[in-house]
Amino acid sequence: MSDLESFRAEVRTFLEKETPAGIRGAALAADTGYWGGRKPELPHPDSKRYCEIMASRGYTAPTWPKEYGGGGLDAAHAKVLDQEIGKLRLPVPLTGFGLAMIGPTLLQFGTHEQKQEHIPKIVRGEIRWVQGYSEPGAGSDLAAVATSAVDDGDELVLNGQKIWTSYGDKGDWMFALTRTDPKVKKQQGITFVLFDMAQPGVEVRPIKLISGASPFCETFLTDARAKKANIIHGLNNGWTVAKGLLGHERNMIGSLFGSGGSRSSADASKTRKNPLVDLARAHLGDDDGRIADPVMRDRVTQLGLDHRAFMLTVQRSADNAKAGKQPGPESSIFKIYGTELNQRREELMLSLRGPQALGWEGEGFTPEELAQTRAWLRSRGNTIEGGTSEVQLNIIAKNVLRLPD
Numbered sequence: 001m002s003d004l005e006s007f008r009a010e011v012r013t014f015l016e017k018e019t020p021a022g023i024r025g026a027a028l029a030a031d032t033g034y035w036g037g038r039k040p041e042l043p044h045p046d047s048k049r050y051c052e053i054m055a056s057r058g059y060t061a062p063t064w065p066k067e068y069g070g071g072g073l074d075a076a077h078a079k080v081l082d083q084e085i086g087k088l089r090l091p092v093p094l095t096g097f098g099l100a101m102i103g104p105t106l107l108q109f110g111t112h113e114q115k116q117e118h119i120p121k122i123v124r125g126e127i128r129w130v131q132g133y134s135e136p137g138a139g140s141d142l143a144a145v146a147t148s149a150v151d152d153g154d155e156l157v158l159n160g161q162k163i164w165t166s167y168g169d170k171g172d173w174m175f176a177l178t179r180t181d182p183k184v185k186k187q188q189g190i191t192f193v194l195f196d197m198a199q200p201g202v203e204v205r206p207i208k209l210i211s212g213a214s215p216f217c218e219t220f221l222t223d224a225r226a227k228k229a230n231i232i233h234g235l236n237n238g239w240t241v242a243k244g245l246l247g248h249e250r251n252m253i254g255s256l257f258g259s260g261g262s263r264s265s266a267d268a269s270k271t272r273k274n275p276l277v278d279l280a281r282a283h284l285g286d287d288d289g290r291i292a293d294p295v296m297r298d299r300v301t302q303l304g305l306d307h308r309a310f311m312l313t314v315q316r317s318a319d320n321a322k323a324g325k326q327p328g329p330e331s332s333i334f335k336i337y338g339t340e341l342n343q344r345r346e347e348l349m350l351s352l353r354g355p356q357a358l359g360w361e362g363e364g365f366t367p368e369e370l371a372q373t374r375a376w377l378r379s380r381g382n383t384i385e386g387g388t389s390e391v392q393l394n395i396i397a398k399n400v401l402r403l404p405d
């Protein structure tokens with residue numbers, strides 16, 4: 001038996017014997033997955049236990065080094081693990097900004113001590129991380145961050161305001177961009193620092209959105225404290241770290257929304273069944289196995305083709321990442337395409353459901369129809385979060401196509 005095949009058999013036995021039976025078959029959408037943290041929310045009663053069992057083998061972060069609690073697998077073995085998880089229809093064991101953003105960034109820029117301190121807690125889902133980048137005066141022009149970080153012995157003292165902090169009210173630790181030198185060129189005076197949000201100087205206020213939900217917050221820092229040991233890549237070197245992390249973020253946003261929130265990218269690219277087809281048949285009728293309306297049939301088919309091509313490309317990039325390649329400026333292409341695909345998908349679903357997708361509350365609508373209205377509104381933010389589409393086009397023009405300024 002080849003090495004990969006014996007690994008497959010070993011993984012299958014582990015998953016069948018050790019994972020809670022109730023969570024098998026419960027493949028949850030990635031965006032409603034288990035995020036861990038000190039006050040974890042459980043999308044499934046067994047989510048926490050399942051995460052801990054998977055983390056005991058490093059399977060929440062299969063390709064991260066064993067030394068820091070990861071699985072230590074190469075790309076080929078990680079793919080086998082993903083396939084076996086998919087066969088049992090198990091959910092992704094852990095999701096969130098620890099795994100998708102700060103973890104890979106720490107592996108790239110952190111010291112051994114910083115990795116030892118933070119990575120195992122990410123792998124085990126013990127700490128939920130949030131991103132403190134945007135400020136009222138620093139969005140697209142991110143290097144304009146003004147939150148000050150002033151030297152005070154072993155610590156930095158932080159004052160300022162962050163905004164659009166996704167899940168700020170649920171976060172345990174923040175990774176933040178701070179201003180440590182206001183006198184130099186703006187990119188050169190930024191420090192990337194981590195701090196515990198459970199302290200008196202951190203106040204988080206949820207912001208209510210058009211969809212009715214409050215997935216993000218304003219975060220006010222008043223003499224909050226960060227240990228200098230948690231400065232990543234040195235004082236005033238934060239811009240390099242910030243850009244590195246954005247590459248991971250844009251890949252995550254592009255592949256998550258582009259996949260329509262499916263279980264995993266590999267799973268999505270293999271799925272033959274297109275939920276839009278069922279929805280279209282239910283609302284427009286079935287013409288001998290085909291969607292009755294030819295115009296809508298064309299739109300559904302085109303979206304299905306675009307989705308499949310995109311997910312295969314994402315899979316190729318994910319395989320590169322598993323092999324240790326850091327995302328480059330081309331992650332902006334994924335970000336644009338994936339988020340626009342999701343907006344097209346939501347708009348098509350709205351068209352298929354007709355007036356039933358315009359409900360906000362009341363008995364005339366099913367829970368799925370009400371969720372559809374909100375999902376459509378939520379998708380408007382896709383082309384803003386993680387850097388707007390205009391900003392991604394600028395990056396592609398300059399750093400991928402090398403067009404003149």
Ligand SMILES: Cc1cc2nc3c(=O)[nH]c(=O)nc-3n(C[C@H](O)[C@H](O)[C@H](O)COP(=O)(O)OP(=O)(O)OC[C@H]3O[C@@H](n4cnc5c(N)ncnc54)[C@H](O)[C@@H]3O)c2cc1C
Nearest residue numbers: 131132133134139140164165166381384385386387388390
């Ligand atoms: C759902 C969601 C979640 C988010 N989560 C987080 C989070 O967790 N943490 C965090 O720090 N931030 C978060 N953000 C903030 C997000 O990163 C910013 O909204 C984004 O970077 C844009 O900044 P801004 O809102 O200040 O818009 P602005 O920068 O003010 O842009 C306004 C408009 O001007 C355009 N524009 C600006 N500059 C240029 C240019 N040079 N060329 C062409 N057009 C330009 C933009 O494209 C946009 O259309 C989130 C945003 C959303 C919508």
